[in-house]
Amino acid sequence: SVCSARRAFAMAASGFEGGETFRLSAAAGAGALKLHKGDITLWSVDGATDAIVNAANGRMLGGGGVDGAIHQAAGPQLVQACRKVPEVKPGIRCPTGEARITPAFELPVSHVIHTVGPIYDMDRQPELLLKNAYENSLKLAKENGIQYIAFPAISCGIFRYPPKEAANIAISTARQFSGDLKEVHFVLFTDELYDIWRETAQEMLTRF
Ligand code: AR6
Numbered sequence: 001s002v003c004s005a006r007r008a009f010a011m012a013a014s015g016f017e018g019g020e021t022f023r024l025s026a027a028a029g030a031g032a033l034k035l036h037k038g039d040i041t042l043w044s045v046d047g048a049t050d051a052i053v054n055a056a057n058g059r060m061l062g063g064g065g066v067d068g069a070i071h072q073a074a075g076p077q078l079v080q081a082c083r084k085v086p087e088v089k090p091g092i093r094c095p096t097g098e099a100r101i102t103p104a105f106e107l108p109v110s111h112v113i114h115t116v117g118p119i120y121d122m123d124r125q126p127e128l129l130l131k132n133a134y135e136n137s138l139k140l141a142k143e144n145g146i147q148y149i150a151f152p153a154i155s156c157g158i159f160r161y162p163p164k165e166a167a168n169i170a171i172s173t174a175r176q177f178s179g180d181l182k183e184v185h186f187v188l189f190t191d192e193l194y195d196i197w198r199e200t201a202q203e204m205l206t207r208f
Contacts, residue, residue, distance in 0.1 A: 117155030
């Protein structure tokens with residue numbers, strides 16, 4: 001279709017083949033951490049069980065930022081699948097720091113993992129909540145046989161988390177799951193975020 005041709009072109013142009021690769025730990029069989037600049041809705045690993053993570057809100061019915069982009073690219077079936085996720089309290093399907101999984105519909109990946117990061121200036125213990133969002137996404141991935149996962153910079157947009165602190169939490173949490181997934185990717189939307197993630201990875205990890 002025109003749509004998939006456009007997607008294939010955008011994929012090639014978005015440089016997901018390149019990026020930078022680090023070892024998640026020194027242990028034998030440890031997975032890789034890969035960094036890319038680009039649009040997460042275009043990311044996938046050919047032929048693999050793969051997931052992108054959505055920086056959603058508790059209602060899980062869409063929004064702005066990466067959430068809007070993911071719903072737009074997945075098509076209207078995604079919001080229908082989200083509506084079927086049970087509410088844990090009125091209107092809330094995914095409390096802050098938790099994660100939920102759905103199919104990915106028109107996206108090139110097999111699953112979407114929806115998580116909710118903290119609102120930096122409003123939620124108490126934002127460090128713990130951001131760590132929980134990454135950790136619960138990675139656990140859910142593992143439970144669902146996902147071997148390749150891509151995260152955006154959760155909470156670093158509308159929720160205003162300071163990016164350097166967010167990068168420390170994101171990468172140190174990914175490192176704790178070094179044996180469980182083949183690859184953990186971060187797809188950063190801006191040069192600034194990409195540079196911060198790269199510097200943080202250089203401080204914490206070694207290159208392959
Ligand atoms: N690919 C990768 N990253 C993206 C993309 C994209 N296509 N689009 C934006 N980003 P945000 P939050 C980056 O605001 O701070 C929504 O309304 C963006 O530059 O999307 O967790 C939800 O419904 C930023 O670095 O998420 C919630 O209500 C990062 O993704 C709320 O926003 C996250 O920014 C969540 O706020």
